[in-house]
Amino acid sequence: MFDALSRQPDDALLxxxxxxxxxxxxxxxDLGVGVYRDEAGRTPVFRAVKAAERLLLESQDSKAYIGLEGDTLYLERLWNLVGGAAGRRVVAAGVQTPGGSGALRLAADLLLRGGCRRILVGTPTWPNHVGIFGAAGLTVSSHPFFDAAGQTVLFDRMVEALEAAGPGDAALLHGSCHNPTGAPLSADQWAVLAATLEKRGVLPLVDLAYQGFGRGLEEDAAGLRHLIAAVPETLVAVSSSKSFGLYRERTGAIFAxxxxxxAAALARSNLMALARTSYSMPPDHGAAVVRTILGDEALTRDWREELEGMRARIVGLRRALAAGLAPVWPALSAIEGQEGMFSLLPLTEAEVLRLRAEHAIYMPTSGRINIAGLKTADVAEVVARFAALR
Ligand SMILES: Cc1ncc(COP(=O)(O)O)c(C=O)c1O
Known part of the structure; x- marks a missing residue:
């Protein structure tokens, strides 16, 4: 049977x-990588993670299964971080998942169980959104979201697509730090989205994978917090991969x-049943680390401080890159106002390949760059190489 299979293309980023x-x-x-890098080019383990791991090494006394729901204290503390005060005014039924990807897949499975057949997705988006939703069996309906040449959000087109949708449809929203564009939505735009979703009976699925990397921990969840107060039901897929640097520990959660x-309890019982027939129980370690950090004031303070340092590094690099590029490429001054690790440059595939071949600057052919892949010392060279393309 294996011989009958066709070869799959390698993942472009890998x-x-x-x-x-x-x-x-x-x-x-390397501007292609999808993880945070520090000034030395490393993806560090947070100090608070190391400290929590030491505590866990001493205190953990069993490796028995943790149950379908996962670590309930992780879920409770993570939801406090995500939902803030708004999160306490609703009921959030969470299930711990293998990363944000696992959360998105369970969300898609739940949507199908609930009779939803279609999910609206802005273009461009993280390619795996389309992959995960399609693999689950949802019809993925794309609408324009961003114009790379002008570096502008096509908000009217997004609202137009939502206006044409209705019950039985879901809509994917990036909580903040949009991947791949970095384009932020204003508070007013979130309010319009919430009102439109509510009016049309479209269920939002919010992907929150970069909380703390954009404007700050609270600010990066503000749109989502507005939304959960304005619509009757929301699915929130959270990844702890970036915010806690736990990438390989596969740590995330889905909240109904x-x-x-x-209603929330019904959703949770179905999420757990779906998990049972997929990966069954989630891995323990990453969630135990997050639970330990968020349950300890000193560790939380240290984690916040280190995360804020990462954010500040990205903000500084954005400012330098924008300042260097704006004189030759005015639209790219927008890079400074964008948020998170990614921006999308309006480069042709030929230009991307030329940068790679002639100057050893690596990025995917989409033109997405990971700002955190830059070292401060690289900025001048990278600016000169980009500018030379214009
Ligand atoms: C937008 C977005 N959502 C979700 C994820 C999922 O992350 P993970 O499954 O590693 O937690 C990623 C990872 O790159 C992402 O960029």
């Missing part, structure tokens, strides 16, 4: 890592949010 690693040129620059405790 293939890019291989190409970058094989390049022996000094001064090569409702004003009704009964």
């Amino acid at each position: 293939a890019l890592i291989g190409l970058y690693n094989q390049d022996s040129r000094p001064g090569k620059v 949010v409702s004003a009704s405790a009964d």
